[in-house]
């Protein structure tokens with residue numbers, strides 16, 4: 044853990060607020076505080092003697108003028124400096140910091156795990172790669188791709204998944220959801236153009252909302268396959284990921300992926316990285332067919348599938364706090380990935396370990 048991480052963690056834990064409160068109370072009751080009050084009083088009396096019209100001002104104006112002038116004398120700054128230096132040098136302060144630091148590191152570091160499950164976006168892969176490379180590949184290439192693949196069994200399969208999902212969305216009354224019609228047979232059904240237009244509208248609507256829905260994820264993966272295979276797309280993982288994979292593997296730990304991206308999409312991203320094919324590190328892949336990532340049961344399902352009885356022997360790393368809560372409730376050990384561009388981590392329980400790099404796990 045870097046010094047910056049430790050300070051951040053202590054701030055989140057409220058350790059600094061506690062020290063600040065104690066410092067204020069010590070100051071108010073001690074001789075420094077009383078001396079300071081005396082200095083302020085003397086200063087004000089002197090100013091009023093120089094300019095008695097100050098007493099005619101209303102309370103708020105008088106307060107503003109005095110505060111401004113006191114500040115200019117440097118009185119505040121001097122006492123603040125003296126107090127801060129004094130506090131930091133006390134044995135009690137040092138002991139308190141050491142105590143808090145060890146509580147932060149000992150309580151939250153994962154221990155005795157033999158299985159690691161990793162999220163992709165925001166954890167091993169930058170969010171920017173997904174949002175600025177993978178998603179535009181789909182939105183920009185959609186029309187050409189549909190024209191090229193139209194009528195193939197593969198495309199029909201993925202359209203059927205989208206169609207089934209659209210029916211559910213329309214039934215659920217989701218704003219913006221529209222049905223995808225079926226092919227014309229005899230005098231029933233719709234023309235290819237109508238179906239194509241509905242598919243495009245459906246995909247664009249879902250992608251604008253960044254939906255983590257199986258049918259959309261399956262379609263994206265289907266499109267990305269071409270991109271990875273022809274070299275237009277190259278998977279990306281943070282530099283600290285491969286050393287951690289090597290370490291875990293050398294320690295005999297099993298490593299899995301659990302992502303909202305479809306399993307085929309995960310395999311492509313892992314298989315075609317700038318650093319080569321990383322699939323040798325992974326013992327398996329899970330997507331939302333095992334359950335949503337924000338549900339406790341999904342983690343129990345994965346544990347069952349990989350044959351782990353004691354969920355506390357699994358470490359799950361993700362950027363998403365709701366996924367952290369679900370995995371935690373299922374008994375897994377959890378670590379939060381705090382990568383550049385990730386959603387801000389607000390009101391996070393201080394007992395969770397947060398890392399900016401896998402070296403810190």
Ligand SMILES: CSCCC(=O)C(=O)COP(=O)(O)O
Pocket residue numbers: 162163164165173177255260301302303304305308309312336
């Ligand atoms: C691995 S597919 C590309 C990323 C993606 O589409 C996605 O939804 C990733 O979500 P995650 O659960 O890995 O945060």
Ligand SMILES: [Mg+2]
Pocket residue numbers: 162163164165166361362363
């Ligand atoms: Mg993620």
